[in-house]
Amino acid sequence: GSLGKQLCVGVDEPQAMCYVETANLDGETNLKIRQGLSHTADMQTREVLMKLSGTIECEGPNRHLYDFTGNLHIDGKSPVPLGPDQILLRGTQLRNTQWVFGIVVYTGHDTKLMQNSTKAPLKRSNVEKVTNVQILVLFGILLVMALVSSVGALYWNGSQGGKNWYIKKMGKCWDGVLIFSVLSHSRMPPTPSDSCDFDDPRLLKNIEDRHPTAPCIQEFLTLLAVCHTVVPEKDGENIIYQASSPDEAALVKGARKLGFVFTARTPYSVIIEAVSDKKRMSVIVRTPSGQLRLYCKGADNVIFERLSKDSKYMEETLCHLEYFATEGLRTLCVAYADLSEREYEEWLKVYQEASTILKDRAQRLEECYEIIEKNLLLLGATAIEDRLQAGVPETIATLLKAEIKIWVLTGDKQETAINIGYSCRLVSQNMALILLKEDSLDATRAAITQHCTDLGNLLGKENDVALIIDGHTLKYALSFEVRRSFLDLALSCKAVICCRVSPLQKSEIVDVVKKRVKAITLAIGDGANDVGMIQTAHVGVGISGNEGMQATNNSDYAIAQFSYLEKLLLVHGAWSYNRVTKCILYCFYKNVVLYIIELWFAFVNGFSGQILFERWCIGLYNVIFTALPPFTLGIFERSCTQESMLRFPQLYKITQNAEGFNTKVFWGHCINALVHSLILFWFPMKALEHGNGFMISTYVVVTVCLKAGLETTAWTKFSHLAVWGSMLIWLVFFGVYSTIWPTIPIAPDMKGQVSAPYYGYAFSQEEHGAVTQEEIVRAYDTTKKKSRKK
Secondary structure, eight states: OOSSEEEEEEESSTTSEEEEEOHHHHOOOSEEEEEOOTTTTTOOSHHHHHTOOEEEEEOOOOSOTTOOOEEEEETTSOOEEEOGGGEEOTTOEEESOOOEEEEEEEOGGGSHHHHTOOOOOOOOOHHHHHHHHHHHHHHHHHHHHHHHHHHHHHHHHHHHTTSOOOOOOOSOOOOOOEEEEEEEETTBOOOOOOSSSOOOHHHHHHHHTTOTTHHHHHHHHHHHHHSSOOEEEEETTEEEEEOSSHHHHHHHHHHHHTTOOOOOOOSOSEEEOOOTTTOEEEEEEEOTTSOEEEEEEEOHHHHHHTBOTTOOOHHHHHHHHHHHHHTTOEEEEEEEEEEOHHHHHHHHHHHHHHHTOSTTHHHHHHHHHHHHSOSBEEEEEEEEEEOOOTTHHHHHHHHHHTTOOEEEEOSSOHHHHHHHHHHTTSSOTTOEEEEEOOSSHHHHHHHHHHHHHHHGGGTTSOEEEEEEEEHHHHHHHTSTTTHHHHHHHHHTEEEEEEESOOHHHHHHHHHHHHHHSSSOOEEEEOSGGGHHHHHHSSEEEEEOBTTBSHHHHTSSEEESSTTHHHHIIIIIIHHHHHHHHHHHHHHHHHHHHHHHHHHHHHTTTTTOOOOSSOHHHHHHIIIIITTHHHHHHHHHOOSSOHHHHHHOGGGGHHHHTTOSSSHHHHHHHHHHHHHHHHHHHHHHHHHTTTSSOOOHHHHHHHHHHHHHHHHOSSOOHHHHHHHHHHHHHHHHHHHHHTTSTTTSTTOGGGTTTTTOTTHHHHHHHHHHHHHHHHHHHHHHHHHHHHHHHO
16 A cells, blocks of 8 residues: 555566455456556666656646546656556555556645545435424424413413412433447457357457458457557466457457467557446557557447548448347457558657647547547457346336336447347336437427427326437437426336436436435446446445445445345335434424423413423433333334345335335324323323322323334334333332432332322322323224225
């Protein structure tokens, strides 16, 4: 690990390359290459390094792990561009490298590690939002109660102030396994492979027999072996490929299977790395014959835009791509272009100039890439099978039964996305498909309006229709003028598939639905391109796997497989919702019961501020006597068994519709507490007015504990311990506390209450009244729910 963000100057490796692991930063365990500067690569000793004189000009501290812009100005030499490949971040670890020399650029809070040590986006649940509002309302009611009591005290003192009072003094009162399945080139038809290792003997045979397609095949396989960012790691005689993307690893392994083995990487090539927005990557190399060549691979629409007019086999490749898409395979097109020395040198000057600009460097570099990535000659296409994880179709089917609307946001092409929809059972054969693929805002508006008109009265209701829209059309559909109509159409469809979408569009879709639709959104993904939508959604779920750990690190919940989402939502989500809501409602209930009784007492004590309950009883009420029931409700409560929740996904609607916790339910519990307080105070007040003292404390504790029992659905040994144990603790405390006076003169007001002849009778009548009222309300509510369900 490094003390700060460092510029890599010298490395013990002969080509000035070192390997780092960034698991502490982004969770990714694959090795990444960091390239020392060629201008300083010869500085292998401290003495030589001490003679280095110059300055570093760079961007200000920021939190972007994969971006860095700067220049190294060595005295007497032209500026040297610095990028993320030359930076060793704090928190990374060297691998397969003995030592490096570096210059510290940022330290302390300016490092990327510390810049990323910020709080995650604040997300609040509906339960929390409702609770916060009700607390404010209760606070207002408390102020009103205080005002009423103050006015009552003034009135009482004014009307009764002249009278003498006698007071008796009483003391203290997606598996993620990618398989290179198909290779399509030239005029040779594609040959799918059912095995895990791609192997087409025709390819090597054509090369050996010097078939007319042999040069094309050789270039194709050479491209697969060199156009990537894979890091080879030797383990004895074996080579292990460390790849940032499973797609790249699959292609390199496929080339190795056919005899084109990638063994080492040299710094003498120009790599134009792939990013989500570019949808392509290129590498410029020099062949053994001395020819400069650009290899490029990427999405079919991106590659075809850059093909030369002289490029062959375009129609054949398009047919192959359509076939791959119908099989649900992930496709790439590959192409190349030969560069002249003059063309390369002219471009290199522009590239180096753009590389040394600090402001808008990325934009200038993109313009440079556009200059060189053109007039390509098509070699063919690849197809990779991204197998669905086990249980994905079943999970989606279950979620649909729970009336959860599912939208698929993918970067795959339209045909591939549709077939994935069929394979995961999101789209059925009986569904009608609405395809939106337009080239302008007006055309998009017209198409959406027409489809909305066709639905007629069914608009706004769920129909057995699937909407498929590509990223280009989505750009217009999400514009301000069309957004509302698009949402009306999308929400009227049972399934929505957005293909060819960028990471920004994924985030934008989630944000639009989140703001326009009164529903909770959940985004689930496994790659870095899913981070935006995961953070935007109400609930973000990351799947850990071969795509890296960025999605997991930025999520609210992390799971290993998509199928685990079923239990996460239907079981643990529903259980947690039920537990939290019951715990919140019960806590409010038991406190309202206790303290509203004090308000009733104010009406009979002249609003003097005198309290009814003994101070120790009040202090220990929430700490000991009623502390256990909320814990058992919040930890062990279950509305249904796990088997029932999975067998009947429709039960999740209770959670979806917030039937267990809303404003109506909250105030229903408060009114219930108000009724109980009336019974618990006024019955003994009127029936036992001339007794030796009130025994309301016992009535309150026992009633509140029995209320917890009535709220409990799944009784466990801890539930019994909490309910009956809490009452036992109170009775033991009450018995001891009421008998120690005057031995210990701290509770004279408790003396004799247990031994009072009417104590047991009053206790039984009091609890019978409160519990009976609760049971009547519960029976009515249950009968009403059953009738509504029928």
